[in-house]
Amino acid sequence: CHRPVQKAGGEENWFFKLSEFQEPLLKFYEENPDFIRPETRKNEVVTFVKSGLKDLSISRSTFDWGVPLPFDEGHVAYVWADALLAYLTGIGYGDEQRAGEFEQRWPMQYHFVGKDITRFHCVIWPAMLMAAGLPITHTVFGHGFLLTKGEKMSKSKGNGMKPADLVKIFGVDAYRYYFMSDVQFGHDGNISMERMVQVYNADLANTWGNLCSRVFNMTNKYFDGKVPAVPADAAERVANPMLPIVEQLYTKYDACMSQVDFTGAAAAVQELAGRVNLYVEESAPWNLAKKEETQGDLAAVIYNALEAIRIIALYMAPFMPNTSNEVFDRLSLGKVTDVVDVEGATKWGQLPAGNTVTVGDPLFPRLNMDEIQIEE
Incomplete structure (x- = not known):
């Protein structure tokens, strides 16, 4: 002083x-x-x-x-x-x-x-x-401490950021996700509104939220809003590049969480989310839907994407419990927060065929930095 x-x-x-x-x-x-x-x-x-x-x-x-x-x-x-x-x-x-x-x-x-x-x-x-x-x-x-532009937050400098203001902009789940994924726990974290918007749009709007929207919409369009049953021959024929990632994910995720490395755990889950988005692009279900002979392959692709979404929601629950509960609700699976055995629940192939899939509103609408206003 x-x-x-x-x-x-x-x-x-x-x-x-x-x-x-x-x-x-x-x-x-x-x-x-x-x-x-x-x-x-x-x-x-x-x-x-x-x-x-x-x-x-x-x-x-x-x-x-x-x-x-x-x-x-x-x-x-x-x-x-x-x-x-x-x-x-x-x-x-x-x-x-x-x-x-x-x-x-x-x-x-x-x-x-x-x-x-x-x-x-x-x-x-x-x-x-x-x-x-x-x-x-x-x-x-x-x-550690949270810093803005390399400095401690201070009332006299006017560089403080109120959690309540940020929650109004990003929502409580995205707020939680940012501070657990982009700020390495244990170290000082340099935060800014620009960086928060960047992480929100990249990880949540473009990757996780977009994945749910496109796959739920295609499920509604091609299978009347029901998880498709996959013919045995299609299950063997259609590649599933997510499976190796899923089989190793619990070990990687658990090790990170045990070391209080929330950033590493979030990154491991985002790797799977990114791969599912790429899988949808590579598989092009919109083309498979055009031919009668590829309907089985279409069912396999949509099922694989939906099952990966179920697993991602489980791993995202500690970061964004409300969003994961919403995803589980849209998959007609109850509450993700009721799951106790995460290792067992994240094994591949547990999404029941025939479950109703609800499209709903976008989980994370994109944010435009120029349109964000914080009340004084």
């Missing part, structure tokens, strides 16, 4: 003996290499701990607002002592009536925090848990 620093007078504090946990913490980091992620955050924390830890002041006595210490009512708890404890008390720790809830929920698998507070969550917090004899969170993930 550029105001002059004023040295405060002394006060009596209670301290947590953080200095005694330097070696236990370093040992814990070594034995649990995935505790701090990404790697850059881990290196920062380990270097900080190796430089030496001092005992931590956990109380204040010069004011009376705050949470009183139960063992000394003349002191209130330092915010980074009582705030960290809220992770436990919020899920029933210390409450006999909620003991079962605490046992079920702790320790958590992932704790997501901003990169500027990793020391509190990766040094002070695990030391407090060690002192209390409690298990420690499996992984703390320190994510």
Whole structure:
């Protein structure tokens, strides 16, 4: 804030003996290499701990607002002592009536925090848990900041972007998709309206949304809005270039999601969506529909495209749950968000023949940058 620093007078504090946990913490980091992620955050924390830890002041006595210490009512708890404890008390720790809830929920698998507070969550917090004899969170993930034109968002600079304004333009699903696919989680992300529109039109309007529209329309036109049954000879004769991609996709997708690499997971699904669009162009179902002898091949092509759409919707669900539910509804499949076994559900060939296919409105109408307006 550029105001002059004023040295405060002394006060009596209670301290947590953080200095005694330097070696236990370093040992814990070594034995649990995935505790701090990404790697850059881990290196920062380990270097900080190796430089030496001092005992931590956990109380204040010069004011009376705050949470009183139960063992000394003349002191209130330092915010980074009582705030960290809220992770436990919020899920029933210390409450006999909620003991079962605490046992079920702790320790958590992932704790997501901003990169500027990793020391509190990766040094002070695990030391407090060690002192209390409690298990420690499996992984703390320190994510980056969102920047506009390389700068932090600031009210004084007027370069902030309000989520509510962006949702009005893109819709909540496309908003979610952009920040999970184009901004590498764990790093600072440089965002702009121009880039958001570019990703929206390329990935959603032109690829995913366009694929659904054209295939649903052709299903309606050529098969009266029903998933076609594929003759056995056509199934053997008509090539299915999506199948090898689908057979490898779960492994690739699962590895990315397990590493909190949302960008990689989204890219893997978009690879399949792009291949289905190309498949439609290569197969030219509009030409197959002109001849009686190629009706079986037409059924195989449309079925393959519809089945690929079903699988894409399943993989897109964590990014765009509303859109995936809409696609499943148009395929008469219920709710995609009810699916529990994603690996099993994404195996090829599970779309029932005869299901009604509804065309509906375009999922992602194209956006024109020149026509976008944000209310002041």
